[in-house]
Structures are given as C-alpha cells and as structure tokens.
Amino acid sequence: MMKRVLLPRAVAGGVALVLGLSLAACGGSDSGSGGSGSFKVLVYGDASNKVEKQIVATFNKTSKVKAVLQTIPGADYQQKLQTIINTKQAPDVFFNWGGGSIQPFVKAGLLLPLNDMIAKDPRLKADFLPSVFNSAVVDGKPYGIPMRGTQPVLLFDNKKVLADAGVSEPKTWEDLLSAVKVLKAKHITPIALGGGDQWPTLMWYEYMYDRIAGPGLFDKAMSGDKSAWAAPESRTALSRLKELIDAGAFGSNYDSVKYTDGGSVALVAQGRAGFELMGSWYYSQQQQDNPDFAKTGLGYTSFPTVSGGAGDPKDIVGNTNNFYSVLKKTKYPDAVAQFLKLMYSDEFVKAHMAIGNLPTTTNTTNFLNTATDPAYAKYQYDLVKAAPSFQLSWDQAYPQSASEAMHTAVQQFFDGKLDADGFIKAMQALPTS
Secondary structure (H helix, E strand, O other): OOOOOOOOOOOOOOOOOOOOOOOOOOOOOOOOOOOOEEEEEEEEEOOOHHHHHHHHHHHHHHOOEEEEEEEEEHHHHHHHHHHHOOOOOOOOEEEEOOHHHOHHHHHOOOEOOOHHHHHHOOHHHHOEOHHHHHHHEEOOEEOOEEOOOEEEEEEEEEHHHHHHHOOOOOOEHHHHHHHHHHHHHOOOEEEEOOHHHOHHHHHHHHHHHHHHHOOHHHHHHHOOOHHHHHOHHHHHHHHHHHHHHHOOOOOOOHHHOOOOOOHHHHHHHOOOEEEEEEEOOHHHHHHHHOHHHHHHOEEEEOOOEOOOOOOOOOOEEEEOOOEEEEEOOOOOHHHHHHHHHHHHOHHHHHHHHHOOOEOOEOOHHHHHHHOOOHHHHHHHHHHHHHOOOEEEOHHHHOOHHHHHHHHHHHHHHHOOOOOHHHHHHHHHOOOOO
16 A cells, blocks of 8 residues: 555546557657647556646646546556556556556666656755655666655544444554454444455555564565564564454454455444554545545544564655656657646645645645644644655565565465464565665
8 A cells, every 4th residue: 555555545536547548649758849738647546636637727728739647546556557558558657656556667667767857957956855765766877856745654543433332542552452442342343444455464564563663574574584574573573363263353354355345444434443544645535435434523643662673763654756758659758747747836835735645745844734634634744754764665665566466465474364473484485676
C-alpha cells in the first residue's frame, strides 16, 4: 500500500480504464517547435484524481500539445500497467511509487532518464525534498518527479466509537491490545482490515518489524542478505502480530473485506469498527465517501510503541510519495517537461492540501494553513519531519516480481496457514533485484 502506498491505494470511485484513445499526433515530435498533438498521462484511480484532472486542465489551457488523463481503478493498476507498458497502448507519463516499482522498467530500457529535463529546469529537482526525490533515482539517474503527497501510514479511528467504549487512542502495544478487548466485548470489530486486497495487511508487518528491529533488518534483507528474515527480532515481530490476531483484533471475515471497494472504509465510518491502519490518503478517501464523518468523526494517531523493541517510536512507514515517470518513446518530451513543472506549482500544492494530501515540495510549509484540515496537514508534516526513518512500503521497495508471493505469505500467516518458519522461508525466497 509505504505508497505503496496505497501503495497510495484507494477506492476506484467508478473510474474506468480507457486505453483505446486515438492520439492526434499530427505534429510528430514537439522538439520545442510548438506542434500540436497529445500525450497520455496514466494514473491510479482514486480520490486524488480530482487534483490530477485540475492540473491537466490547467496545462491544456496554454499548451498546443494536450495532456489526456487516463485512470485505472486502484485494485487493477499494477497488473494492467505491467500489461500495457511495452505496447502501443502505453502511456507517455505514468503514476508509480518509485523504488522497486520502476526498477524493472529501467532495466528494460523503457524509461526516459530525466537528467536533461532537470538540466533545463533545475527546479524539477531542487523544489522537492531530497529524501523524497531520491526515491525515484535508479542506478544514479532520476526517473520520476513527485506528483502527489507524502503518505505515512497512520492508525485512524472512529472517535465516537472509542469515546462510547471509554477507549483512548493507543500509545503503546498494550494499550492497543486492551482497546481490542473492550471493543470486541461490545461486538464491534476492533480493527477494520481490507484483507481481501492483501497489501493493507502488509502495513502491520512493516510497523511491527520496524518497532521490534528498527529499519536495519529490512535494509539488510533488501541488500540481499536473506538471513535477516531468520533473525530473533523477526520471530519476535511475528509473535507479537500473532498475539494481536489471536486476540480477535480483526474479526473473522477480514479476508472477504477490501479497501479498494470501500468496504473497510465504510466499517469505520459507520461505527462498525474502531480502528484502521492505512496510508494518509485515508483522509481524502473518507472525505470523498463520508464527508461529514471525515470532518468531525475521524481520528488519527501514530503507530503504538512496542516495549523492548529496538526501533525508534518516531519511525514511520509508507510511501515517500508517488511519482510521474516518462516513457523513452514519447513523441512529446518538451511538452511533458512543461507538464511536470506544474508538480511544484502553488496551484498543485494548494489543490492537494484541499483534499488532505501533503506535497513534498519545498514551498509546502507556506500552505499548511490552507488545507481543509490544517491540524491534519501539520500533524503529517511534523511526523515526517521528525521521523529518523521513513521506510518505503515493502511491496514497493521490492521489485514487482516479488509482490504476489509476498502478499500471499502475509495473508497466509494472518490466516494461520503459515507458521513463523513458513513465513520466514517465503520471505527468503523473494527476489531483491
């Protein structure tokens, strides 16, 4: 989902994939000549599409070469992108999570290094926070421009459900276990989980491993040292997760619930669940689906501390941002470069602030008070700023070829179909490059 994200990830909202558009490419390569034509911009279908539509409309007001926005529903995005990326239906510009999500495309020679664009317009790099921009650098070359907002994973809650049960937002793991017990006794699902999508479940592993072992264990595994997964800290993290599962925290039907069709989102908004662990895009999703609840009933906090763990309690996981990458074969590189400039514009920042997203441009702090919920924007900003480690979502850090096996192992451990040894063996078998 850390995005991904959301992997950001969210409800499709009825958007459909449009791949059959014919392009009016009569101008050939733009090459700065001002020729007419159009290029395709492909994005993940969710609540943030509102901003992407606005930015495309702004670009098209002054450009002879037009941008054509296309969306793929969130649950299908990765699979369909893989299917079309090397075909005539491929977009010119596409949404991704940086890191492992674009590494195979770089190796296949499909992506355009952005060095030349940045040389002509240094702000394409300088106007973004370096730690975020570098998430889309592969083999020393930049292949992506940040295009949404930073997406730390937070523990969201229904404030009324918690208040009625006499439960506070948990500061510690013991607090969370206690809250689970109280909510369960009141016949409320303690924690909503879109287990049918699998990636929301992964977020629990990401935080627990970080809290128990710190970021070093995962970094070691990503470097190719598979022994990291068998470390004592790994087994401790799994045992703590099992403790939560066995306590009935997620109910018994979580594998039939999805985030991507709005199921888990509705459970919290309707008061049938107390908590949900999700990326910060959750605010904009609730704002779209349940605006009154988002305005007055939605609470949020950081992941609890875990006693005895080596991880810093200020560490966060999620997606540093999403990115636009450019296909090498685009006919309109100059127009695309002009389009990408809008990703650091004041209009872009304010539009994302309005739906609860937090852009990672250097001018973001100037607009924190313009957000729909300034307190939420400032909370995110302070959380990211103070974090010693911001670990990218595992399924985005690993190459996409590892995602299916990873998600299966994650789900099967939660379901009791894999024990700790089985989970460790599955993670050791994942490709890291």
